[in-house]
Amino acid sequence: MGLAAVFPRPGSVRPLTMLRKLAVAATAFAVGLVPTLQASAQSRSVPIVRDAEIEALVSDYATPILKAAGLGSRGIRIVLVNNNSFNAFVDGRRIFINTGTLMQAxxxxxxxxxxxxxxxxxxxAHQQRLREQLRRAQTMAVIGMLLGMGATAAGAAAGNSSVAGAGGGLALGGTEMAMRNLLSYQRGxxxxxxxxAITYLERTGQSAKGMLTTxxxxxxxLSLTGTRADPYRISHPxxxxxxxxxxxxxxQSRYFDKKDPEALQLRHDMMRAKIAAYTGAGGGxxxxxxNNPRGIAAxxxxxxxxxxxxxxxxxxxxxxxxxxxxxxxxxxxxxRGEILLKANDPADAAKAFERAxxxxxxxxxxxxxxxxxxxMLTGSKGNMPAAVRELKAGIAxxxxxxxxxxxxxxxxxxxxDIAEAELATADMHYYSxxxxxxxxxxxxxQQKLKRGSPEWIRAQDIINSKKPRS
Ligand SMILES: [Zn+2]
Known part of the structure; x- marks a missing residue:
């Protein structure tokens, strides 16, 4: 799905027929192919990025470390946040990581x-209070809170650089100060x-040099300008x-000078190239x-x-x-599949995705x-059962x-199949x-579904669901 971004827009109602148009429109502001809506009314302006390649890579980075930390069994998910600032945090179920972090590394x-x-x-188990809140909160609300704070701090720093240089937090108001206290780790x-971290890196045979560099x-x-208020720096003194x-x-580690495997570095470079292409970050x-314009990543x-x-x-x-x-x-x-879809060749696109x-x-x-x-986009009746099968496999x-x-x-x-189409539309709105x-x-x-069938029950669940707080 390329770099699919979630671009929630408050109060918008989108008929299904508009989805394709929106997919095209999204590329106009340089990131995202499939804008979708995600739950949580509190923080609808926070963009999540979905991308198979980046999620796979970050998962490969994280899995051995989590295992070494004794956290391997938790099935922790990767959540990519479309933001140029540096931030990363783990809440027990998810690793949130900004695209800016991946670009800067x-x-x-x-x-x-x-x-x-x-x-x-x-x-x-640091920052217990915050972690409790994170556990309860929806993904979007959590990121909204953290990014919202980051943006405020950045604005304060940019608008008042002498104050920010002196203390950063001086320009923040009461709420922001409270937020900062909530987010900031203790020195100990x-x-x-x-x-x-050094123990986990040692156990996995990796160097701590990258952490040190960062x-x-x-x-x-911080000591030079104080104008770059990345949220990560505010939470990590x-x-x-x-x-x-x-x-x-x-x-002290014998791995200190050990380099990443070449193949992993190449995947990292390709990821950065992709983010740069979509966001324009780093000048593209x-x-x-x-320095290597003919390399694979470039x-x-x-x-x-x-x-x-x-x-x-x-x-x-x-x-x-x-x-x-x-x-x-x-x-x-x-x-290749994405390109062929743009070229209005869904049949060949399907073949490319099948290979993928x-x-x-x-x-x-x-x-x-x-x-x-x-x-589905081929419009061929014969392809629809396979389309439904694949979409359901992905949704599962x-x-x-x-x-x-x-x-x-x-x-x-x-x-x-209008009943199923309406139920799927209901689910789309529900998860938006x-x-x-x-x-x-x-x-x-529900009016068209068999009473008591699994689909009917799902419809009932949606009908019974509570309206999110505004
Ligand atoms: Zn820290």
Whole structure:
């Protein structure tokens, strides 16, 4: 599904027929192919990014660390936040990570170090009060709270740099101060998390250099300008002695100079190229990799940019050249599918997505949904059962992602199954947080469904659901 972003817009009601148009419109503001709505009325302006490739990579970064921290059995999910600032946090069920973090990190080891540090906080049960709130809160509300605070702090710092330079928090108002107190770790907790992180990195045979590099960057930025108020820096105090302690510990490891495996570094570069292409961050992919413009990452970013700029034919040639070099890369096939959809060739797009599904070691729900969506878009009656099958398979793995239900509704619509189409539409609205719309469609669907059937019961659940607080 490319880099699918959630762009919730308050109060908007979107008929299903508009979904495709919206998908195109989203690329106009440079990120996201499939804007969807997500639950939680409190924080509807927070964008979540869904992308199979990035989720797989961050999961590969995190899994060994979580295991080393004794957190491996929790089935922790990766949540990507579309924000250029640096932030990462773990709440016990999810790792939230900003695209800005991934862009700023030049190596996998830098991201892995941050995840190790966050896992240290989690394993140490730090910040209990905040964690309790995170556990109760919806994903969107949590991110809204954290990002909202980050934005306020950044604004305060930019508008009053001398004050911000002196103390950062001085320009914040009462609520923000309370929020800052809530979010900020204790100094002792920071030291503990650093030590835990080093243990996890040691257990997994990795260097703590990336963590040190990242924290040093923050510590320096703080003392130099104070104008870059990344939320991460506000929640993680980085006094000089902490960095010095960390460096001493990190250098004791025999892995200190160990580099990330080359293949992992390449995946990291490709991820950064993709984010750069979608967000324009770092001046775009070509600029980011200007030292290696013919490398795979630079050309991948270039292919994506070409596609986003509306030249599917040129983009197709570029992605095909990359596929020749890495025929087993599922994300190249996935991108080929996206390009072919833009070229109005859903039948060939479906073939590309089918290949991507077969090659995907992580069995991403997003690629399955893209395959189902392409089949649906062929408009061929014969393809609809397969479209429904694939969409349902994707939804089964990812039941809270609203876009899947939107495509499913369209597939059912093309099959003439109005009750199922209405129920899927109800689900789409439900997981978008539009409970009122969800109820309307669930009621309509229920009138056509067999009383007591699983579908009828699902409709009833939606009808009974409570309206979210505004
Ligand atoms: Zn910390």
């Amino acid at each position: 030049e190596t996998p080891n830098e991201v892995i170090g941050v995840i190790a540090h966050e896992s240290g906080h989690l394993a140490g 907790e920071e030291m503990t998390a650093d030590r835990s 924290f040093e960057r923050f510590a320096n930025a 980085m006094p000089r002695e902490r960095i010095a302690n960390l460096e001493t510990l990190a250098r 992919a070509m600029r980011l990799f200007r 050309r991948y970013g270039d292919a994506i940019s070409t596609y986003l700029n509306g030249s599917p034919k040129a983009a197709l040639a570029k992605i095909d050249a990359l596929i020749q070099e890495q025929p087993k890369n599922p994300y190249f096939q996935e991108m 599904v077969a090659l995907d070691p992580k069995k991403s729900s997003l690629i399955r949904m893209s395959y189902g969506r392409a089949l 793995r990812d039941p809270e992602f609203p876009a899947g239900y939107g495509y499913l509704a369209q597939a059912y619509g093309q099959m003439g 947080g539009n409970i009122q719309e969800a109820r309307i469609f669930a009621t309509r669907a």
